[in-house]
Amino acid sequence: GVPGVESSNNTIAAVLSKWEKKFEDEGIAEPKDSVRNIVLHVMGGKTFSELDQHSGVEMTPEELLETDRLCECRLARMPVQYIIGEWEFRGINLKMVPPVFIPRPETEILVDVVIAALPHGKECDNCSIAEGCHVHVLEVGSGCGAVSLSLIKEHPKVYCTAVDQSTTACRLTQENAIAAGFARRINVIHAKLSEDGTFNKALGQDKFDLIVSNPPYVLSKDMLALQPEIKLYEDLRALDGGVDGLRLIRPLIKIASKLLRHKGRLVMEVDPSHPEAIKKWISEEEQSDLRLKYEATHQDYSHKP
Ligand code: GLN
Numbered sequence: 001g002v003p004g005v006e007s008s009n010n011t012i013a014a015v016l017s018k019w020e021k022k023f024e025d026e027g028i029a030e031p032k033d034s035v036r037n038i039v040l041h042v043m044g045g046k047t048f049s050e051l052d053q054h055s056g057v058e059m060t061p062e063e064l065l066e067t068d069r070l071c072e073c074r075l076a077r078m079p080v081q082y083i084i085g086e087w088e089f090r091g092i093n094l095k096m097v098p099p100v101f102i103p104r105p106e107t108e109i110l111v112d113v114v115i116a117a118l119p120h121g122k123e124c125d126n127c128s129i130a131e132g133c134h135v136h137v138l139e140v141g142s143g144c145g146a147v148s149l150s151l152i153k154e155h156p157k158v159y160c161t162a163v164d165q166s167t168t169a170c171r172l173t174q175e176n177a178i179a180a181g182f183a184r185r186i187n188v189i190h191a192k193l194s195e196d197g198t199f200n201k202a203l204g205q206d207k208f209d210l211i212v213s214n215p216p217y218v219l220s221k222d223m224l225a226l227q228p229e230i231k232l233y234e235d236l237r238a239l240d241g242g243v244d245g246l247r248l249i250r251p252l253i254k255i256a257s258k259l260l261r262h263k264g265r266l267v268m269e270v271d272p273s274h275p276e277a278i279k280k281w282i283s284e285e286e287q288s289d290l291r292l293k294y295e296a297t298h299q300d301y302s303h304k305p
Contacts, residue, residue: 042063095172117265210260217270257292
């Protein structure tokens with residue numbers, strides 16, 4: 001062959017477009033971003049614009065092979081976050097390890113709601129919150145640590161107790177906390193919330209100012225319809241909420257009623273059907289020892305409650 005003609009198939013630009021087309025043909029979600037993230041990872045770059053700037057650069061045989069391997073994983077529906085082993089969430093670079101739940105765009109809303117609910121500035125200077133004016137947050141089901149670490153990063157007084165039933169998740173939360181420089185403000189505990197609303201382990205803190213959770217809330221009937229990326233690779237314990245999706249939400253509400261200090265809040269991401277169901281359930285339980293009152297429903301990016 002003519003020197004240069006064959007190898008021109010190996011430029012970054014050619015490899016990007018070859019795999020983007022393949023992903024499209026195979027119905028892979030987000031074909032363009034998938035291949036761009038993979039090639040960026042292989043080439044050791046940081047931003048997509050670096051790829052564009054160097055699009056004429058020839059990839060080495062090793063880089064081509066690695067790109068191939070990783071793109072084949074994407075063809076097999078592995079989420080790109082697991083393929084490249086990291087993901088950025090609110091400016092924090094998080095290590096990602098399967099099957100630990102990958103933070104979703106919607107999870108940002110959860111963080112926003114919590115940040116808005118915490119005391120700030122002046123209010124914080126003379127508030128009565130906790131000792132030494134620390135805000136004690138409990139996160140139930142911390143996964144990779146995205147929510148807790150965002151709260152620590154974005155609110156100077158937040159201290160987190162992060163609980164997860166998965167040892168892999170606990171290790172990942174801890175590792176990500178250390179990498180982000182927040183290890184001193186987080187206490188990671190391997191514990192499980194049972195359906196009767198108790199933890200199998202002490203949490204080292206009597207009361208919390210706020211409890212946050214993105215619990216498993218998918219209704220059993222919706223589990224089958226989850227995309228293969230989720231079904232094949234993510235820990236279903238992070239998603240499966242049982243028949244009505246409330247399997248762990250009810251215990252969360254019960255434990256919140258015990259662990260929250262006066263005027264504390266529980267903030268959860270739930271299924272669109274849940275706000276009404278939860279309101280109803282709380283009012284039915286009023287006769288018992290629940291001390292909670294339903295406060296507000298927020299909407300996600302597609303205006304679902
Ligand atoms: N709808 C969410 C998802 O699949 C469910 C997450 C959850 O159960 N916490 O992304």
